Amino acid sequence: MVISRKNYRCRLCGLFLRRSCPTSKALANHKGWGISHQRRSDRKTMAAYEINVNKADINYAGPDGEALPLDVMGLFFFAYRDFTGDADAMLGHQGFGRAHHRVLYFVCLRPGMPVADLLDILKITKQSLARVLRQLIDHGYVEQKTGRSDRRQRLLFATDKGREFFATLSATQASRINAAIASLPADSRKTVARFLAGMVDPADRATLERLNLTIGL
Template sequence: MPLDVMGLFFFAYRDFVGDADALLERQGFGRAHHRVLYFVNLKPGMPVADLLDILKITKQSLARVLRQLIDNGYIEQKTGESDRRQRLLYATEKGRRFFEVLSATQTSRIDAAIAALPPEGKRTVLKFFVSMVDTGDRSTLDRLKLTDDI
């Protein structure tokens, strides 16, 4: 059993989310809010149905988180033009700025770790993470353009 990898993964994840967690807590938010902000900033106009599929959470859980983000001015919801039943999500200017602040320390941490690797290191890391994703979800990675550098 790869207990060493599991342990390192735990510590890396703990430190990776730690700074963002503190910023989120000051706003009364948690990691679910961060995930929503991440994907809405990554793909402006993302339908709620796609976000539910990506996050694998219930409509009720997402509704609570979305309501807080919308009520606090971080996300806006628009009706789809071709399908009026569709709810499309967009980060507001406030939501984009907050996401940039949340991502700054995480980006710095990733950049420093990748800079310490040999030239093909980044590609190896990306392949590792893709291989950890369930095969049924890999097409979602492609749709979100998360595998473009591989």
């Protein structure tokens, strides 16, 4: 395709455009971004048009003026990607996803957990949880029992098959965590745990305590 003045390829969105790129327009209007499509005729090997970003114009400060912790945010993204990726393939073979893994985790962590508590922890709709639970129950990983004191309660327990599958899912994740902590100074485990607990919404701190996730912090 011939690239002319009225027909060029945008390096932001990758599309061939006739006039101006809506993506670059939106970014150009965003405070702190200095972006423009500019004709380059000084080098034959360059594309007819390219995006020039003035990095000095990029504003990495938050609304309150504080510098954004982009390094920690990026590291958190990559760590979470690889942490969850370890189990994704095994879940996929069973036709499951991360929602099934989360349910298994909490049911194994606290056998007999009421469905209502699980809903409050996962922050998902009843319909979504019902679908995930039905699949786990039908495949024999979780069983549901009626509460003794309150017959309206539905209590969740992992079966032997469910506990075994959870142990398999957790093996590589545990190894990744232990290897990362082993490379840190002594007693860093508590520091890491405090950091993660500090990331949790204050309204859920009591839930962490009930689940015994903050013992000794």
